[in-house]
Amino acid sequence: MAGFMHRMFYLHFLILLCAVFCWQGTPAQEINFPTAKNITWKSTNFKTILEWDGKPTNFTYTVEIRNQFDGIWKRKCNYINKTECDVTDLLKDVNATYDVRIISEVRSDEILTEEFPYADGPSFKPYEQTIIGRPSFESYDFNEGHTQLKIVIKDPISPYRFENKTIKTVRDIFGTDFRYTLFYRKADSTGRKEAYSSTNEIVISTSKGEGYCFFVRATIPSRKTERSSQDSDEKCTSSVGSAARGFAASTVYLYFCSSILLFWLL
Ligand SMILES: *[C@@H]1O[C@H](CO)[C@@H](O)[C@H](O)[C@H]1NC(C)=O
Ligand SMILES: *[C@@H]1O[C@H](CO)[C@@H](O)[C@H](O)[C@H]1NC(C)=O
Ligand SMILES: *[C@@H]1O[C@H](CO)[C@@H](O)[C@H](O)[C@H]1NC(C)=O
Ligand SMILES: *[C@@H]1O[C@H](CO)[C@@H](O)[C@H](O)[C@H]1NC(C)=O
Ligand SMILES: *[C@@H]1O[C@H](CO)[C@@H](O)[C@H](O)[C@H]1NC(C)=O
Numbered sequence: 549m550a551g552f553m554h555r556m557f558y559l560h561f562l563i564l565l566c567a568v569f570c571w572q573g574t575p576a577q578e579i580n581f582p583t584a585k586n587i588t589w590k591s592t593n594f595k596t597i598l599e600w601d602g603k604p605t606n607f608t609y610t611v612e613i614r615n616q617f618d619g620i621w622k623r624k625c626n627y628i629n630k631t632e633c634d635v636t637d638l639l640k641d642v643n644a645t646y647d648v649r650i651i652s653e654v655r656s657d658e659i660l661t662e663e664f665p666y667a668d669g670p671s672f673k674p675y676e677q678t679i680i681g682r683p684s685f686e687s688y689d690f691n692e693g694h695t696q697l698k699i700v701i702k703d704p705i706s707p708y709r710f711e712n713k714t715i716k717t718v719r720d721i722f723g724t725d726f727r728y729t730l731f732y733r734k735a736d737s738t739g740r741k742e743a744y745s746s747t748n749e750i751v752i753s754t755s756k757g758e759g760y761c762f763f764v765r766a767t768i769p770s771r772k773t774e775r776s777s778q779d780s781d782e783k784c785t786s787s788v789g790s791a792a793r794g795f796a797a798s799t800v801y802l803y804f805c806s807s808i809l810l811f812w813l814l
Contacts (some may be wrong), residue, residue: 579664581607581652584631587669589648591678593718594706596639596649598669599632600650607652613638614647616671627655632762642674643719680704680766680777682716683728686748688783694756701728701748701764704777706730719748726769734785735759759785 584600598611608627613635614620625633639646648671653664686700701800703717710716717724730743730750735758743750754760761784766777 579659581665583652583665583667584609584650584669585667587648587667588648589670589677591671591674593681594636594639594642594670594674594678594708594721594783595634595706596636596672597634597673598648598650600667600669602631604629604631604652607654609633610651610653611635612649612651612666614646615641616645617641621649627653639672639674640708642678642708645671645673647671675721676771677774679774680768682778683764683766683789684762684779685780685783686760687787690754690785695754697752697754697760699730699752699762699764701750703748704766724766725768727767727769729765729767730762731765731779732760732762735761766767777800 562754582605583604585602587598587600587791589596590599591772600609608629609628610626610632611624612621613624614622615638624638624640626636632800635648648669649666650669651664651666653659681704683704684702686702688699690696690697700722703719706716706718706721708716708721710720711809724746726746728745728748730745730752731740732743732752733740741752743752752760761782763782764780
């Protein structure tokens with residue numbers, strides 16, 4: 549009986565000993581890496597890069613992104629020693645909300661991924677948060693009678709493609725939830741007018757012989773914040789009408805002179 553008690557005591561002692569030392573001996577206790585600080589999403593026209601603070605010293609970073617719809621963490625930028633990561637290709641479902649965590653880890657066969665420390669970042673919804681880049685112009689031309697000016701805007705492109713491989717523009721992604729506003733004025737006046745379009749073409753009525761100056765802004769009407777892009781540069785039409793007349797006159801003059809020259813030569 550005494551022998552049994554003795555053995556039991558010994559067993560308990562061993563368990564206790566192991567609890568103290570074996571537990572301390574597991575790698576989990578030694579993993580003491582600093583974690584990422586100030587995790588920031590930088591996203592323009594759906595190209596999205598994560599940036600954070602904390603240069604890695606004795607470890608590397610791995611980024612994990614989770615679409616809240618399916619809840620599956622996906623790894624990106626495995627074992628990097630930089631503090632930025634392009635995660636654009638994990639955010640194709642632009643209407644989803646994404647979570648991010650950045651793991652501080654080292655390559656190891658023994659240690660399980662779950663044991664490394666990580667930092668959570670803010671969540672991100674591309675449809676509501678990507679910044680719309682400053683638009684620019686493809687072309688602008690008066691019609692023949694100089695009564696209309698047709699302005700064609702260069703749609704900003706996204707990093708994504710349709711199934712047929714055609715590149716999606718930012719306007720393709722927002723569909724009808726996208727609008728350009730053209731701000732225009734006569735070149736010699738300050739009175740400004742606005743015109744709107746949900747395509748990339750805007751036609752305005754013009755007065756014969758007048759030059760016009762204009763710039764454009766893209767807006768996502770459904771948004772509460774980051775609704776508008778920065779304004780494009782301002783463009784001014786040269787006084788196309790008078791320039792053309794000047795050109796015509798000099799051509800006629802040249803033709804007249806050559807005719808006289810030819811007449812004398814022949
Ligand atoms: C890594 O370095 C940091 C200081 O830069 C230190 O606090 C930490 O204990 C180190 N971790 C390991 C596992 O060596
Ligand atoms: C956080 O990161 C942003 C962008 O990288 C930077 O502008 C800002 O100064 C940082 N904030 C702190 C507290 O370090
Ligand atoms: C960072 O990683 C690159 C490539 O993996 C490696 O060549 C470089 O030496 C590393 N730099 C540091 C400071 O560890
Ligand atoms: C994204 O959401 C907006 C409004 O919430 C909706 O109008 C649009 O159709 C959605 N786009 C996709 C691709 O699901
Ligand atoms: C590709 O598909 C998109 C959307 O379905 C369509 O607008 C575009 O014209 C197509 N491009 C080609 C080259 O077929």
